[in-house]
Amino acid sequence: MGLKIITITMFTNNPFWYVQEHRCTLPQDEEISPQKSRRVWLAAVAAVAVVAVVAGVATWRGQSGDDASSQDQPRNRGTELVVAVGDVAGGEFDPLKGWGSRPAQIRLIHSSLLAVDKNIDFVGDLASDYSVSDDALTWSFTLRDNARWSNGEPVTAQDVIFTYETLKKDGTRFDLTFLDRMEARDGSHVDFHLKEPRSTFVSQLSDIPILPAKHYGTDYSANPIGSGPYVVADYQVGQQLILEANPNWYGQKPQFTKLTFLFLGEDAALAAARAGTVDIAYAPPAFAGQRINGMTLQSFETVDSRALTLPTLPAGGRGKIRTNDVAVGNDVTADPAIRKALNIGLDRDQIAQIVLQGHGRPAYSLVDGLPWFNEQVAFEDGRTEDAKRVLADAGWRDADGDGTVEKDGRKAEFTLLYPSDDQLRSDLALAVAEQARGLGIAVTTKGSTWDGIYLDGKANAVTWGGGRHHPHQIYEMYSSKVIDTGYNNMPQYTNPTVDGYLDQALSATTQDKANEFWKKAQWDGQTGFAGENGDASIIWLLRLDHLYFVRDGLNLGEQPIQGHGHEWALFNTLVQWHWTS
Amino acid sequence: MTTSADRKPRGRRDLLVSLGVVVAVVACVVAGGLLLDPAQMRPSAGAPLSPPSLRHLFGTDHLGRDMFTRTVHGLSLSLAIGVLTAAVSTVISAVLGICAALFGRWVDGLVSWVIDLSIGIPHLIFMVLLAFVVGGGIPGIVLGIALTHWMSLALLVRADVRQIRSAEFMLVSRGLGRSPLFIAWRHVTPLILPQLLVGFVLMFPHVILHEAALTFLGFGFSPQTPAIGILLSEGMPHISSGMWWLAVFPGLTLLLVVLAIARLGDRIRTVLDPATSHG
Numbered sequence: 013m014g015l016k017i018i019t020i021t022m023f024t025n026n027p028f029w030y031v032q033e034h035r036c037t038l039p040q041d042e043e044i045s046p047q048k049s050r051r052v053w054l055a056a057v058a059a060v061a062v063v064a065v066v067a068g069v070a071t072w073r074g075q076s077g078d079d080a081s082s083q084d085q086p087r088n089r090g091t092e093l094v095v096a097v098g099d100v101a102g103g104e105f106d107p108l109k110g111w112g113s114r115p116a117q118i119r120l121i122h123s124s125l126l127a128v129d130k131n132i133d134f135v136g137d138l139a140s141d142y143s144v145s146d147d148a149l150t151w152s153f154t155l156r157d158n159a160r161w162s163n164g165e166p167v168t169a170q171d172v173i174f175t176y177e178t179l180k181k182d183g184t185r186f187d188l189t190f191l192d193r194m195e196a197r198d199g200s201h202v203d204f205h206l207k208e209p210r211s212t213f214v215s216q217l218s219d220i221p222i223l224p225a226k227h228y229g230t231d232y233s234a235n236p237i238g239s240g241p242y243v244v245a246d247y248q249v250g251q252q253l254i255l256e257a258n259p260n261w262y263g264q265k266p267q268f269t270k271l272t273f274l275f276l277g278e279d280a281a282l283a284a285a286r287a288g289t290v291d292i293a294y295a296p297p298a299f300a301g302q303r304i305n306g307m308t309l310q311s312f313e314t315v316d317s318r319a320l321t322l323p324t325l326p327a328g329g330r331g332k333i334r335t336n337d338v339a340v341g342n343d344v345t346a347d348p349a350i351r352k353a354l355n356i357g358l359d360r361d362q363i364a365q366i367v368l369q370g371h372g373r374p375a376y377s378l379v380d381g382l383p384w385f386n387e388q389v390a391f392e393d394g395r396t397e398d399a400k401r402v403l404a405d406a407g408w409r410d411a412d413g414d415g416t417v418e419k420d421g422r423k424a425e426f427t428l429l430y431p432s433d434d435q436l437r438s439d440l441a442l443a444v445a446e447q448a449r450g451l452g453i454a455v456t457t458k459g460s461t462w463d464g465i466y467l468d469g470k471a472n473a474v475t476w477g478g479g480r481h482h483p484h485q486i487y488e489m490y491s492s493k494v495i496d497t498g499y500n501n502m503p504q505y506t507n508p509t510v511d512g513y514l515d516q517a518l519s520a521t522t523q524d525k526a527n528e529f530w531k532k533a534q535w536d537g538q539t540g541f542a543g544e545n546g547d548a549s550i551i552w553l554l555r556l557d558h559l560y561f562v563r564d565g566l567n568l569g570e571q572p573i574q575g576h577g578h579e580w581a582l583f584n585t586l587v588q589w590h591w592t593s
Numbered sequence: 594m595t596t597s598a599d600r601k602p603r604g605r606r607d608l609l610v611s612l613g614v615v616v617a618v619v620a621c622v623v624a625g626g627l628l629l630d631p632a633q634m635r636p637s638a639g640a641p642l643s644p645p646s647l648r649h650l651f652g653t654d655h656l657g658r659d660m661f662t663r664t665v666h667g668l669s670l671s672l673a674i675g676v677l678t679a680a681v682s683t684v685i686s687a688v689l690g691i692c693a694a695l696f697g698r699w700v701d702g703l704v705s706w707v708i709d710l711s712i713g714i715p716h717l718i719f720m721v722l723l724a725f726v727v728g729g730g731i732p733g734i735v736l737g738i739a740l741t742h743w744m745s746l747a748l749l750v751r752a753d754v755r756q757i758r759s760a761e762f763m764l765v766s767r768g769l770g771r772s773p774l775f776i777a778w779r780h781v782t783p784l785i786l787p788q789l790l791v792g793f794v795l796m797f798p799h800v801i802l803h804e805a806a807l808t809f810l811g812f813g814f815s816p817q818t819p820a821i822g823i824l825l826s827e828g829m830p831h832i833s834s835g836m837w838w839l840a841v842f843p844g845l846t847l848l849l850v851v852l853a854i855a856r857l858g859d860r861i862r863t864v865l866d867p868a869t870s871h872g
Contacts, residue, residue, distance in 0.1 A: 279833040298642070298655045299834050366636045366656060432816050439656055442817060443636050459815030 092270040093589075095292040096281035097560070098579045100253060100273055105236035105244065108178065110185055112219045115481055115575025116584045120255060120271075121162075122221030122238040123262075125153055125172065126214055128481050128584070130572040132383050134214040134523060138167060138222055138239065148209035148521045155200040160260035161224050162243045169196035174225035176204070186216055209519030211526035215482030241266050241587055250275055267590045282561075291563040294578045297371040300559055307561040314574040314581065315382060315479035317375045318440055319552040320428065321502040322351050322473050331470055331504060332496040339471040340504055344426045347419075349406030350453065351548040356391070357399025357451045358444065364554045367439040371559055375552040377534055377542040381573050383523075384483045386531035389543035399451050410452055417452040425454035429468060430475040432459035437475040440553065469502055476502065476550060479576045483530045487514050489550060490533065490541045505549035509539050558582075567592050604864050611857040618853055619672060625662075626669035633659035634666065634819060645838050652838035654827065663819040664843045668850060671821050674734060675801040681739035682800070683746065683793045687785070690750025691777050694758060704751070712744045720803060724812045734813045738803050746792040753785050787865040795858035798851035805847060821847045 103110030105121065112118045119127070127137035136142065139153040159167035173194045180188040190213070192205040206213070227237045236244055241263060242255035253273040257266060276284055278296050285293035285304050295302070300309060322345035329340035344350055360374030373380075376390045403409075408417040408424055417424045430441040438459065445455040455473070465474055478485050488494055491514045492506035510533050517529035535543040542552070558578045562568065569588030574581035632638060636656040645652045651660035693704035711719070724737035757763060757780070766776055807813045808822025816823055821843050828840030 277830070279830045283833055298831065298836075301642070302834055362637075366641075369641060369655070433811065435816075438816050439636070442656065446635050446637075457815075457817060459817065 091268050092272070093268050093292070093566075094272045094274065094290045096274045096276040096284055096290045097292065097294045097582065098281075099250070099275040099277075100579045101250065101275065104233045104247065104249075105238075106233045107175070107185060107221055107223065108182055109233065112221050113185065114577045114580055115219075116582075117580040118219070118221040119240065119580070119583050120242045120586065121236060121240040121244060121258075123159070123240050124218050124220055124222060126217040128218055128572060130570045130585075132481055132572055134218060137218070138172075144521045146521060148211070148519050149206045151204040151206070151213065153202045153204070155202070156262060157200060158262045159239055160262060161227075161237050161239050162258045162260055163227070163237055164260055165224070165226070166199075167222065167224075167239050168199050169202045170199075171222055171225045172196075172202050174228070175220060175223045178223070178228070179220060186220055188216065209521075211518055211520045211523065212482055212484035212487070214523065215480065215484055218481070242271065245270075264587045266587045268586075285561045291566060292582070293561045295559045295561055297369045297556075297559065300369060300371055302561075304561055307563050310560050310562045310568070311371060312558045312560075312571055312574050312581070313373070313381065314555060314558050314576070315379065315481065316558075316574070316576045317378055317380065317477060317479045317552055317555045318437065319375070319378070319476045319478070319550045320354070320444065320473050321469070321476045321550050322354075322426075322548070323471060324351075324503045324505045324547070324549045327471065329504075333466045333470060333499050336467060338467055338469075342426055342471055342473075343422060344424055345473060345503075347406065347408075348547065349402050349408065350424060351551065352545075353399040353402045353451055354448060354453065355546075355548040355551050356393055356395050356402070356544060358447050358551070358553065359394030360553050362394065363440065363443045363447070366443045367436060368554065368556055372554045372556040375555045377552055378478050378485055378489060378550070379483060379530070379534075380552070380555060382481070382483070384486075384527040384530035386534040386540075386542070389535045389540070389546065391544035396450060403452060408452070415449065415452065416454045423454065424452060425456065426473055427456045427458050427468075428473040428475065429458050429460050429465045431462055431465060433461075434475075436556070437477070441475050444553070466499060469499070470504065474502060477576075479555070481572075481575050483517070483526070486530055486533065487518060490514065503549035505541065505547065507539060507541065507547055509536070510541050510547075565592050566590075604860070608857075608860040608864050611853070611860045614853050615857045618850055622665060622668045622672060622850070625665035629662045629665055631662075633662040642836055644836075645842075651842040652836075654839055655831075660824070660838065660842060663824060664821070664846055666819040667821040667824055667843060668846060670819070671801045671804055671847070672850075674731070674738075674804050675797050678735050678738040678742070678800045678804070679793050679796045681735070682742040682796055683789055685739070685743040686746035686750055686792065687782070687789055689743070690747040691754050691781055691785075693747070693751045694754035695773050695777055695781065701751075704747070708744045708747055711741070716741060717803075717806065720807060721810065721812055724807055729812060730814065734804055734807055737807060737812075738800050742796055742800060742803075746789075746796065749788060749792065750785055753788055754781055757781055757784055791858060791862040791865060794854065794861055797858070798855040801847070801851055801854075 103113065105111050112122075112124075118124060123138045125137060125139040126134045126142070129135050136156070138155055138159055140156040141154040143152050144150070145152075153172070155167065155169060155172070161167060173196055176188065176191065176194055179186050180191055183189070190206050190208050190210045192207045194205070195203050197203060204213075222239060223232070224237045227235075238258075239262070241258055241261045243258045244253070245256040246252070246254040252275060255271040255273075257269045274281075274284065274290060276293075278294070278299065281290070281293040282295065282299055282302060284290045285307055288306065293307075295309070323340065323342040324346055325341040326346045327339070327341040327343045331338060331340040364370065364372040364374060374393070377385060379385045380390075403417055403424070406419070408419045410417045412418070428441050428445060430437040432438065441457040445457050448455040458472075460468070478489065488498075488500040490501065490505060490510060492501065492511050494500035495504050495506075513529045513533035513536070517526045517533065520526035520529060532540070534540050535546055540546045541549060558574050558581055560578075560582065567588075567590050568582065569585030571582070571585055574584075636658060638659050639649050639653045639657045641653060641655050641657040643649060643653045649659050649661060651664055653659055654663070689704050689707075693701045719741050720737040723740055724733040727733040727736050763776065763780060766780060804813070805820070805822035805825065808820045809826045810822075811826070814820050814823060816827075824843040825840055828836070828843065831839050
């Protein structure tokens with residue numbers, strides 16, 4: 013800290029510092045100058061000493077754990093919990109502002125028609141039952157009869173229709189373009205008529221919070237009436253959110269009557285956990301080695317995956333990202349041998365070890381571990397020699413002995429873009445470049461902003477990411493029909509067989525049938541976008557684990573594999589949470 | 594201490610000592626930048642987050658990169674940028690200061706106006722704006738810093754030249770029909786060179802600190818460049834979790850380099866300034 017203070021003092025004095033120094037050079041001041049600089053040295057040495065002591069103490073505490081301070085902490089707080097899981101800000105409580113765009117975000121104060129269970133099956137939440145017609149164009153829902161808003165009024169079919177009409181008209185927060193119209197058969201039955209089959213409609217059905225038609229307005233954020241297990245008692249932007257149990261909640265009563273969210277940064281959350289003021293604190297992998305008395309590090313498998321997108325077309329084309337006209341294609345990554353060599357040559361375990369300190373696992377597709385994951389696409393990787401053979405067979409050889417292979421005078425080199433403010437992707441890019449060098453492929457890493465990446469991302473490799481509790485991202489990342497829309501299918505990948513499976517998956521009438529086609533799109537025995545012999549337009553590398561320090565004795569229920577984002581992912585199972593001792 | 598005869602050699606000796614320290618530091622940094630194995634800056638060069646040891650003098654970061662190598666590379670980058678930007682700033686100061694003093698009233702008015710304007714904008718904000726407009730990277734940093742540090746030196750140069758302007762040899766030269774450019778180059782520049790040298794050396798530590806500040810704030814290099822500011826911003830969040838070496842050593846070395854050079858600047862001034870040199 014001492015360093016920072018000195019630096020800042022120099023900055024604030026800055027414009028005049030230089031001038032003042034010169035004004036001091038009058039003869040009568042000549043003895044002052046050396047003394048002053050001696051004082052500066054003394055101050056600097058003192059500051060260094062302070063920093064060293066503080067740092068030493070911090071190290072000692074970090075390594076030994078603070079025994080003294082946590083002895084007299086309460087083992088639990090009864091029916092109240094304080095959690096620090098990051099800043100949960102963004103679209104507060106109103107789907108028109110984006111509430112519901114992150115997995116499990118709505119589960120506390122809202123309910124939705126469907127929800128995911130611990131096996132990632134879509135089950136009824138507000139809807140007690142639902143069915144899909146044979147042409148997959150009509151979805152019928154029966155609402156549960158005991159659902160109440162937090163003010164005691166019943167939740168009706170009109171509320172459901174109001175919610176979806178409002179969001180469809182808005183059109184920016186949730187994709188409901190495939191939705192034709194809705195009708196209420198009576199107070200508790202709703203039919204959704206679709207323009208085209210969409211088996212992934214379940215994702216919107218489980219993400220969109222149902223709003224009260226009578227009480228929804230521009231001030232809804234300040235007074236969010238919902239039908240979830242909790243109601244908002246207090247919300248201070250950037251500081252805290254306090255939730256209290258909703259007496260009218262239709263489901264299993266949660267054990268905790270009050271939840272306090274503290275919006276703390278990573279290091280502040282760790283400090284709060286040390287001080288015993290929070291029961292759950294999130295932790296980045298770098299903090300995972302810390303030991304805190306009375307708390308245990310819990311690690312949860314997630315679908316939050318990271319990958320490289322590799323342009324599949326040769327350079328020279330043009331395409332669109334959102335509204336921008338951009339260059340498309342890369343002569344090196346367009347060669348399937350390059351993509352395959354990277355796919356089988358990169359060592360995913362080692363990458364996870366380097367960038368996540370082991371708190372992650374290899375990924376072979378966008379959807380590892382989910383019901384629509386095809387287990388045939390996992391394979392043994394890190395096979396440097398096989399990768400080199402693939403390159404050699406395709407004509408890539410290192411003729412000039414510089415460690416990088418060439419073919420027809422072109423070196424196997426490309427640029428890998430990553431967002432500079434994202435530590436994980438930045439580290440990932442570095443680790444990939446390092447391993448690719450061993451295969452004879454020169455990868456240059458380049459930090460950029462997302463805006464910059466969207467402009468250059470179709471002609472270069474990008475550190476990409478994804479992971480949802482629904483398979484629609486597969487369609488967005490691999491179907492040739494969505495090329496040039498949004499930032500879908502960045503590599504401009506086209507495979508007619510894969511396209512066929514993807515369309516069949518979308519128009520399936522049950523989730524089981526849809527899953528079958530999602531799996532075939534990954535690998536059907538002959539072709540596919542994933543797997544050892546797949547097209548590898550996107551090379552999936554790792555899935556991160558979510559890490560939390562949790563007070564001993566607090567049971568977090570049977571967590572499903574968690575969705576993207578550590579802020580809300582834990583709360584799918586909130587009603588099951590309880591103290592075990 | 595008491596007589597001027599004592600002071601003179603002491604001033605010289607101090608200067609030599611300071612100069613020796615700076616030369617040694619710079620030589621170490623440059624040699625380190627050239628000799629240290631860049632492989633130490635790759636991921637998994639050592640165990641991640643290991644504290645300082647004989648193998649890794651400054652410890653390692655979360656990817657296992659050697660912090661000593663990264664710090665030395667960061668310092669040599671800082672020094673290179675420092676020399677470049679301080680030189681550019683000094684040239685700008687000299688040109689504008691001389692122009693203001695020699696080339697008539699309206700040039701003086703214009704230059705003074707520009708100086709007042711630039712000096713009035715908060716320093717760091719001005720730099721961030723410039724770096725942002727240029728688009729980050731080395732050009733952004735060099736321009737951002739070079740264009741914000743010349744003002745005070747320009748004011749001093751202007752004042753000095755105004756003094757020289759009325760000297761007799763200047764009047765004679767002008768009377769002989771010499772052009773203002775000739776006078777500026779042949780008569781004025783040699784006389785203000787010592788002032789410029791002091792200004793350059795004193796600007797140097799300042800410029801280095803600002804380079805670190807800009808990169809700390811994320812307006813400089815891409816995050817994999819081993820610049821001191823980036824090392825500091827990477828290390829700050831880890832101080833509270835006990836990994837103090839990530840921020841302390843880069844900060845400490847930066848502080849030492851900056852103090853050494855600032856000291857040198859002070860001593861050069863003491864020796865060169867007629868008011869204090871007694872020589």
